[in-house]
Amino acid sequence: xxxxxxxxxxxxxxxxxxxxxxxxxxxxxxxxxxxxxxxxxxxxxxxxxxxxxxxxxxxxxxxxxxxxxxxxxxxxxxxxxxxxxxxxxxxxxxxxxxxxxxxxxxxxxxxxxxxxxxxxxxxxxxxxxxxxxxxxxxxxxxxxxxxxxxxxxxxxxxxxxxxxxxxxxxxxxxxxxxxxxxxxxxxxxxxxxxxxxxxxxxxxxxxxxxxxxxxxxxxxxxxxxxxxxxxxxxxxxxxxxxxxxxxxxxxxxxxxxxxxxxxxxxxxxxxxxxxxxxxxxxxxxxxxxxxxxxxxxxxxxxxxxxxxxxxxxxxxxxxxxxxxxxxxxxxxxxxxxxxxxxxxxxxxxxxxxxxxxxxxxxxxxxxxxxxx
Amino acid sequence: xxxxxxxxxxxxxxxxxxxxxxxxxxxxxxxxxxxxxxxxxxxxxxxxxxxxxxxxxxxxxxxxxxxxxxxxxxxxxxxxxxxxxxxxxxxxxxxxxxxxxxxxxxxxxxxxxxxxxxxxxxxxxxxxxxxxxxxxxxxxxxxxxx
Amino acid sequence: xxxxxxxxxxxxxxxxxxxxxxxxxxxxxxxxxxxxxxxxxxxxxxxxxxxxxxxxxxxxxxxxxxxxxxxxxxxxxxxxxxxxxxxxxxxxxxxxxxxxxxxxxxxxxxxxxxxxxxxxxxxxxxxxxxxxxxxxxxxxxxxxxxxxxxxxxxxxxxxxxxxxxxxxxxxxxxxxxxxxxxxxxxxxxxxxxxxxxxxxxxxxxxxxxxxxxxxxxxxxxxxxxxxxxxxxxxxxxxxxxxxxxxxxxxxxxxxxxxxxxxxxxxxxxxxxxxxxxxxxxxxxxxxxxxxxxxxxxxxxxxxxxxxxxxxxxxxxxxxxxxxxxxxxxxxxxx
Numbered sequence: 001x002x003x004x005x006x007x008x009x010x011x012x013x014x015x016x017x018x019x020x021x022x023x024x025x026x027x028x029x030x031x032x033x034x035x036x037x038x039x040x041x042x043x044x045x046x047x048x049x050x051x052x053x054x055x056x057x058x059x060x061x062x063x064x065x066x067x068x069x070x071x072x073x074x075x076x077x078x079x080x081x082x083x084x085x086x087x088x089x090x091x092x093x094x095x096x097x098x099x100x101x102x103x104x105x106x107x108x109x110x111x112x113x114x115x116x117x118x119x120x121x122x123x124x125x126x127x128x129x130x131x132x133x134x135x136x137x138x139x140x141x142x143x144x145x146x147x148x149x150x151x152x153x154x155x156x157x158x159x160x161x162x163x164x165x166x167x168x169x170x171x172x173x174x175x176x177x178x179x180x181x182x183x184x185x186x187x188x189x190x191x192x193x194x195x196x197x198x199x200x201x202x203x204x205x206x207x208x209x210x211x212x213x214x215x216x217x218x219x220x221x222x223x224x225x226x227x228x229x230x231x232x233x234x235x236x237x238x239x240x241x242x243x244x245x246x247x248x249x250x251x252x253x254x255x256x257x258x259x260x261x262x263x264x265x266x267x268x269x270x271x272x273x274x275x276x277x278x279x280x281x282x283x284x285x286x287x288x289x290x291x292x293x294x295x296x297x298x299x300x301x302x303x304x305x306x307x308x309x310x311x312x313x314x315x316x317x318x319x320x321x322x323x324x325x326x327x328x329x330x331x332x333x334x335x336x337x338x339x340x341x342x343x344x345x346x347x348x349x350x351x352x353x354x355x356x357x358x359x360x361x362x363x364x365x366x367x368x369x370x371x372x
Numbered sequence: 373x374x375x376x377x378x379x380x381x382x383x384x385x386x387x388x389x390x391x392x393x394x395x396x397x398x399x400x401x402x403x404x405x406x407x408x409x410x411x412x413x414x415x416x417x418x419x420x421x422x423x424x425x426x427x428x429x430x431x432x433x434x435x436x437x438x439x440x441x442x443x444x445x446x447x448x449x450x451x452x453x454x455x456x457x458x459x460x461x462x463x464x465x466x467x468x469x470x471x472x473x474x475x476x477x478x479x480x481x482x483x484x485x486x487x488x489x490x491x492x493x494x495x496x497x498x499x500x501x502x503x504x505x506x507x508x509x510x511x512x513x514x515x516x517x518x
Numbered sequence: 519x520x521x522x523x524x525x526x527x528x529x530x531x532x533x534x535x536x537x538x539x540x541x542x543x544x545x546x547x548x549x550x551x552x553x554x555x556x557x558x559x560x561x562x563x564x565x566x567x568x569x570x571x572x573x574x575x576x577x578x579x580x581x582x583x584x585x586x587x588x589x590x591x592x593x594x595x596x597x598x599x600x601x602x603x604x605x606x607x608x609x610x611x612x613x614x615x616x617x618x619x620x621x622x623x624x625x626x627x628x629x630x631x632x633x634x635x636x637x638x639x640x641x642x643x644x645x646x647x648x649x650x651x652x653x654x655x656x657x658x659x660x661x662x663x664x665x666x667x668x669x670x671x672x673x674x675x676x677x678x679x680x681x682x683x684x685x686x687x688x689x690x691x692x693x694x695x696x697x698x699x700x701x702x703x704x705x706x707x708x709x710x711x712x713x714x715x716x717x718x719x720x721x722x723x724x725x726x727x728x729x730x731x732x733x734x735x736x737x738x739x740x741x742x743x744x745x746x747x748x749x750x751x752x753x754x755x756x757x758x759x760x761x762x763x764x765x766x767x768x769x770x771x772x773x774x775x776x777x778x779x780x781x782x783x784x785x786x787x788x789x790x791x792x793x794x795x796x797x798x799x800x801x802x803x804x805x806x807x808x809x810x811x812x813x814x815x816x817x818x819x820x821x822x823x824x825x826x827x828x829x830x831x832x833x834x835x836x837x838x839x840x841x842x843x844x845x846x847x848x849x850x851x852x
Contacts, residue, residue: 017660025742039664039823066447069479128742130733130820133394136564140403147415154419154493160479168480169417196393201383202734202819353664354822357743380833387818394563394817403565 013037017353021050025128025357028367030341032360034353041356044345051371059331064090064300065164067331072158074335075369078117078312080110083162088243089307089318090164093300102166102291103245108179108282109149109161111275115186116145117312118268118275121364125265126197128361129206134197141182141189148178166292176283183276190273198269207262211347211359214259221346222339225314226267227363231259237310249281261362268364299326313337313364337363338370419480420494421473424515434515435490438464442482442491450475451482466512473499473507534619534630541618548769549762553580556812563816590754595658598751602656607752607759610649613642614766621773622696624783624796635696636684639774640677643729646767647673650738653760654748665747668823669738672728675830679725682838683718686845687778690715700782708781714848717841719779721834723807726771728826730764733815740820772807776800780807 020031029050035043055074059067071086072079084106091098119142123135146156152175153161153168161168197203213223218231228235234253238246254270256263300322308317314336321330340363348356405412424434438455450472455464483491501507554569554577561568569576594603620635622628632638647670654666687709688694691702702709709715728735739747749760776782780803783796821829 015660024745036660062447063445065445065481068481069447069477073477126819130736130740130742131818132560133397133564133816136566137397140565151415151417154417154480155478158477160477163484168484192393195389196817197819199386200390200818201379201386202821202825205825206819206822352823354740354743354820390817391813394813397565398559398562398813400565402562402567404567406567406570 014042017041021047025360026367027124027365029371030365030367032344034356036353039353041348041351041353044348044356046341046344048341048367049371051368053368053372055372056331056333059328061327063298063326064328065298067328068163069158069160072160073368074333074372075311075313075337075366076157077120077366078113079157079159080106080113080161081309081311081316083159084110084244085307085309085311085316085318087162087164088309089305089320090300092307093303093305093320093322094164096165097293098166099290099293100245100287101170101289102293104282104286105167105171105291106162106244107246107249108171108279108286109153109159109167111278111282112145112149112179112182113159114312115272115275116142118272119145121312122197122265122268125361125364126203128357129203131197131203134193137189137193137196141186144178144182144185148175148182151175151178163292165294166290168292170291176286179279179283183280186272186276190269193269198266204262206354206358207260207265207362209258209260209262210355211261211351211362212259213343213347217343217346218259221343223314223343224336224339225311226264226271227314227340227343229253230256230264230267230362232257237308237315241308243307243309245282246278248285249278251278261358264362264364299324300328311336313366313369314340333372335369335372337365337367341365341370414495414497416495418493418495418497419478420496421476421478421499421509422471422482422491422511423494424469424511425490425492426515434466434512435488436466436469437488437490438466439487441485441487445481445485447479447481448475448477469511471509471511473509474504537619537630538615541615545615545618545766545769546762549765550580550584552765552768552808553583553761555809556815559809559812560816563813584758587758588755592752592754592756595751597658599656599658602652603751604756606649606653606656607756607763609652610646610763611759611766613645613649614763614770617642617770618766620696621770622700622777622782623800624793625697625700626793627797628697631695631697633693633695636688636694636699636774639770640681640684643767643770644673644677646763649763650748653752654738657748657751659751661744661746662748662750665738665740665744665750668740669731669748671823672731672735672737672826675827676725676728676834679721679830679834679838680729682835682842683722683725684774684778686715686718686838686842689842689845689849696777696782700777700784703781704784706787708779708784710779714841714845715779718838718845719775721838721841722775722779725830725834726775727811727814728830730767730771732768732811734818734820735826736815736820737823737826742820768808768811769804772804772811773800775807776803 014035014037017034017036018031019034020026021029026032031047031050033045033047034041053073055070058070067086068083071082075082090096119138123138126134149159150156152171153159213227213231215231215233218228218233223231224235232255234255236253237243238251239253251274254267254274256267300320302322302324304319304321306317306319308315310316315334316336317334319332319334320328323329344360344363348359351359424436426434436453438453440453443449443451443453452468452470452472453466454468455466458465480493483493499507557579558568558575569579572578572582592604594600617639619630620628620632620638622631650669651666654662654664654669657663687699690709691699693699693702710719731738737747738744739749744750749757752760783800785795785799
């Protein structure tokens with residue numbers, strides 16, 4: 001293994017610790033090789049690829065419609081924005097107009113998915129810090145979202161709901177009623193979560209000042225999403241380069257101050273509140289009309305095109321090169337977690353292993369998205 | 373020094389608040405169900421594996437005309453459709469409709485591509501088996517079995 | 519029948535043997551009951567059902583789990599120190615029974631009465647840290663080693679506040695004899711209502727939580743950092759012994775708190791407490807304390823190692839020292 005020889009362990013007090021791929025804190029199949037000095041991690045080397053499924057190659061070996069189900073499988077926690085990016089890319093390339101109602105439905109479902117992803121993210125983060133209960137409360141709320149989405153999309157996790165030209169199925173009154181009930185219920189639950197976790201002295205001591213990412217560092221590594229916004233840079237594709245109908249809504253971009261784990265956690269909590277605002281506005285403004293415009297041409301144009309969306313973890317960019325056939329010539333996927341993970345080495349060097357777990361958890365990594 | 377005692381006060385208070393939250397949850401009703409004994413209602417819109425639709429309630433024929441669009445559109449290649457010409461029948465007659473559920477990713481492209489609406493999603497979600505062969509469905513037989 | 523009772527009373531060795539057998543049974547029963555309660559309460563806090571399948575409300579679940587764990591093989595890692603690896607669980611388990619022998623469940627229900635009972639208990643309780651160190655070291659696993667080193671530092675740091683807080687009670691009663699300490703509280707007021715001893719009680723509870731490696735101080739087995747800490751490599755009944763000993767230690771911790779601060783086998787408000795009723799009161803208090811420990815465990819995140827040390831050296835030890843001085847002053851004055 002090439003990575004094992006990277007460390008020059010001349011110091012006889014240092015030793016290698018293999019964390020993962022089956023470690024409880026690495027959530028899936030990330031392997032981190034640590035060079036330890038006592039309990040301090042002096043060298044960090046993430047090893048990727050245990051969940052590699054050749055998603056990009058798969059896209060190049062089938063007609064472009066056939067890649068729909070794969071998009072949701074990359075980031076299974078927040079699958080909707082991944083679907084959104086792909087269909088929006090094809091729409092931009094072929095110049096397909098999407099009915100406005102479909103765009104509104106996309107925004108509503110994407111934002112709900114973002115909330116469910118953040119709930120899982122912060123729940124798993126607190127689990128990393130040793131509290132077992134908050135993740136189950138988070139799952140309780142997440143269940144409401146999944147039930148509502150299941151009713152219209154047909155699946156609970158790996159949605160394949162968006163289609164080029166709109167969405168598969170129109171939303172009905174049950175869904176709208178359910179969503180409004182969820183918003184009202186969830187607004188009441190956030191203070192409970194703050195009491196149990198955010199205000200807890202142990203939680204604050206474990207996260208405050210741990211894993212500081214300065215704004216300069218975040219820029220250098222191309223970090224995006226709550227990881228970037230926690231460092232105080234208000235960059236969000238939904239605002240800076242509004243796609244779909246995000247420009248119709250009034251929402252803020254929450255940012256942190258110090259760029260530590262606590263800020264990233266707080267940004268996620270505040271983002272959930274902003275998502276609730278967006279969903280509320282979208283439900284109020286929801287126009288009537290068709291939800292799926294049947295596109296005529298099915299061949300991809302020659303040339304290239306890219307599209308970026310804001311997923312729960314940051315900026316996702318699809319870049320597609322077409323050669324005039326139905327099969328994409330090349331599809332490049334830029335995933336947010338990969339850039340966020342690359343911060344880890346600089347951020348965590350010289351940390352206690354407990355802080356390392358805390359800092360790594362605050363990045364909210366989804367490993368199959370990195371490996372894809 | 374005042375920070376020292378303030379830390380104790382705020383910290384202790386936050387810990388007590390946390391205990392209060394969990395105590396409240398402890399006396400609240402349980403939200404889960406004992407799965408195999410009780411079941412929650414699953415939405416009829418769930419996308420299970422695909423199924424051929426009956427012609428109508430009394431008639432166990434189907435709508436398929438063996439155009440093969442479903443097999444063509446399937447990104448995983450899990451459908452095998454074949455038919456034959458028969459005397460006295462217009463068009464082709466469906467003889468083989470094999471569905472390999474082990475490969476399916478439930479995208480629903482086959483159902484969308486079907487121009488005769490002969491396919492639908494089933495509502496089955498309790499899918500578990502001991503061998504792979506249990507998931508190689510013969511949809512014609514399943515239709516006749518209904 | 520009378521003959522047997524006479525014989526038991528005459529031969530103290532026989533009496534001790536029977537007591538030890540009963541105590542071992544109590545330790546096992548305690549682990550089963552506590553394991554069940556822990557799972558059930560954790561489930562209710564998380565709004566789940568918990569074990570429900572076997573028996574009414576799943577009360578047989580822990581017994582079946584015990585049977586299952588008995589049937590498992592103890593896998594010794596290739597490079598482990600085989601002798602020490604097997605010794606550690608026994609070393610962890612034996613002191614628990616030895617401490618149980620001196621606990622006064624009621625005025626006449628105890629294994630043996632020592633006039634230095636408290637010192638004996640604290641001496642025995644510190645053997646536990648040896649067991650953890652040996653388990654972690656002999657496993658030849660880096661995670662186990664981390665857990666062992668943490669356990670040693672943690673236990674040494676937290677024995678001081680435990681001793682200092684218990685010493686406040688000893689100063690008040692002028693005795694190390696557990697029976698005498700309980701008898702001193704036989705009036706209307708238990709020690710916990712005195713302000714200085716209440717502070718000692720709180721300090722003892724926090725430090726006891728850390729001493730028994732319970733969350734939020736479960737650093738030696740911190741799941742998300744060290745997978746399972748010192749017992750990562752253990753399987754089968756060796757692992758079971760660690761679990762039983764953990765619940766046994768929890769029981770000991772709670773019963774010392776009961777004896778020293780909550781009036782032991784005395785009923786509340788001077789209610790009658792005969793030999794049998796006293797044991798009921800005692801168990802009731804101990805179980806309430808243990809349930810509070812479970813409640814705490816399922817609420818808080820885990821502290822970091824240096825914060826754990828800070829808590830001991832910067833908060834608990836100064837407070838218990840000052841508290842001890844105040845107690846000494848009060849005892850002298852009154």
